[in-house]
Amino acid sequence: MNNILAFDVLSPSEVALQIAARVKTRRLELNLTQEGMAARAGLKFATYRRFEQTGEISLKGLLQIGFALNVLSEFDVLFAQKQYQSLDDVLKEQSVTRKRGKKNE
Numbered sequence: 001m002n003n004i005l006a007f008d009v010l011s012p013s014e015v016a017l018q019i020a021a022r023v024k025t026r027r028l029e030l031n032l033t034q035e036g037m038a039a040r041a042g043l044k045f046a047t048y049r050r051f052e053q054t055g056e057i058s059l060k061g062l063l064q065i066g067f068a069l070n071v072l073s074e075f076d077v078l079f080a081q082k083q084y085q086s087l088d089d090v091l092k093e094q095s096v097t098r099k100r101g102k103k104n105e
Helices: 012-029 034-041 045-054 059-068 072-077 087-095
Strands: none
Touching: 012 045, 034 045, 034 059, 045 059, 059 072
């Protein structure tokens, strides 16, 4: 057996396209046209159409789509605070010396 793990590393553009595809699937399940979805989300039709085709949209626009699809609460888990399993984990985290990020030169 091979002990090497295979990871599917996607680019941000690929992830955006996957999200757009899932939104499109959800829109079709709700029997909405692109125009109807854009109106429901409070977006211009061209903005929504470009999102489905390219995955490109502003964060605010994506949140508006999430609201229109009643999935806005799913955004809460993005970048959520670390969940600790025990008090020891909390104490261990506090003992780690904080470092600053490097500036890009």
